[in-house]
Amino acid sequence: MTDRYRAFRALHRPGDPLFLPNAWDHASAAALAARGHPAVGTTSLGVAAAAGRPDGAGATRAETLDLARRLRYLPALLTVDVEDGFGDDPAAVAGFVSDLAAFGVVGVNLEDGRRDGGLAPPAQVAAKISAVRAAAPGVFVNARTDAWWLGVPSPLDEARRRAALFRQAGADGLFVPGAPDDLVATLAAEVGLPLNVLYRPGGPDPAALGRLGAARVSTGSLLFRAALGTALHLVDAIGAGRDGGLPPAPGYDEVQGLARRFAT
Template sequence: MSDRAATFHALHRPGRPLLLPNAWDHASAAALVARGHPAIGTTSLGVAAAAGKPDAAGATRIDNLDLARRLRDLPVLLTVDVEDGFSDDPATVADYVAELAALGVVGVNLEDGRPDGTLAPVELAAAKLAAVRAAVPGLFVNARTDAWWLGVPDPLDEALRRARSWRAAGADGFFVPGAPDDLVGRLAAEAGLPLNVLHRPGGPGLAALGRLGVARVSTGSLLFRAALGAALQLADAVRGGLDADLPTPPTYGWVQALSAPKEAP
């Protein structure tokens, strides 16, 4: 395992969760790095929407690779949301993830939700995880279930069943977006893997989630949607002559500096 991969693994400490903000382009990633975040993820919605494509439809295979190339020189640990791996062939998924790893990516999210709104069979998801683990042994593989988002019957039992299977297949983390707050502690205790949850505005904060045993808290598409909302709010305020009291955006110079060539040491 590389030093970078080992560092990323070590950031997952149950009880002291890693806040993983999710970026969608170079500027958003570089800005988060400038704010001191040691690791960032990508948001599949943000990456897809920025490219004019739908999310969760298997449309951003190349976009993820292109983004990883653009971010490879940033001093940050990067994990990429690869949806379901863009294939039902485990070997093809493993080859794709190996391409990302060769660009410096230290982790991926691999989900069981399918474009048709169903969950992939647990055995297929496990086979993909095992293939990725064999191809890139040091990579942090975060196995995500959409059991709650897709409204399957008995989502807790189904999620724990998948966690057991995926742990045996070599997963490093277990991501449960949409899981109710009152089940987070049980999931952390019974999944057998570092638990990743999605930050929910108005929901438990990092400290409270840490007390429940959570190891990682992701922002998902929230930052992208908030940025889009802020742009619309400001445009509407300018049009209505009401922009005086809105938050001050970053300066031109600060944003320009995010992409400035770095001087050699």
């Protein structure tokens, strides 16, 4: 295990969770790192939409790898959303994660949602996790189950079953987007892995989720969608002759500086 892996793992503290903002390109990741976040994630929706491709369809393997390459000088630990690993073959998934690790990536999100809207067989996901763990031991594997998002029957029981298999396969954490707030404490106590939950506007803040036992709180695609929404709000306001009423935007020189500081 590498020092970077140990440092990233140490940030996952139940009760005092890692607040992980998710970026979609170099500028957003560099801006978040410049704000002092010790770790930054990527959002597969943001990466896919920025490239004009669908999310969750295995269509952004090249874009994901290229973004990791461009973020390799970021002064923050980087974890990358790799959807389902961009394939069903565990060896191929492990090879892709090894390529990411060569650019300094210290973590990946690996999900069990399938492109047909169902859940992949848990043994298949576990095989991918095992292959990644063997090929890239310095990468934190955050195994994601979409049991709630995809509306499967008895999602809590399904998440428990999958968590046990993923843990045995070598997963470092469990991500449960969509899990109800009142089940966070139950999951944190039972799954035997650092629990990652998704922040949602109007829900508990990261500190409150930490008190329930969460070890990591991610923004997911929220920042990307908010940025898009803000742009639409502002252009509509300007077009209608109104003041947008938004916080000040970063200046031209500030944005230019991000590229000079954190890229080659």
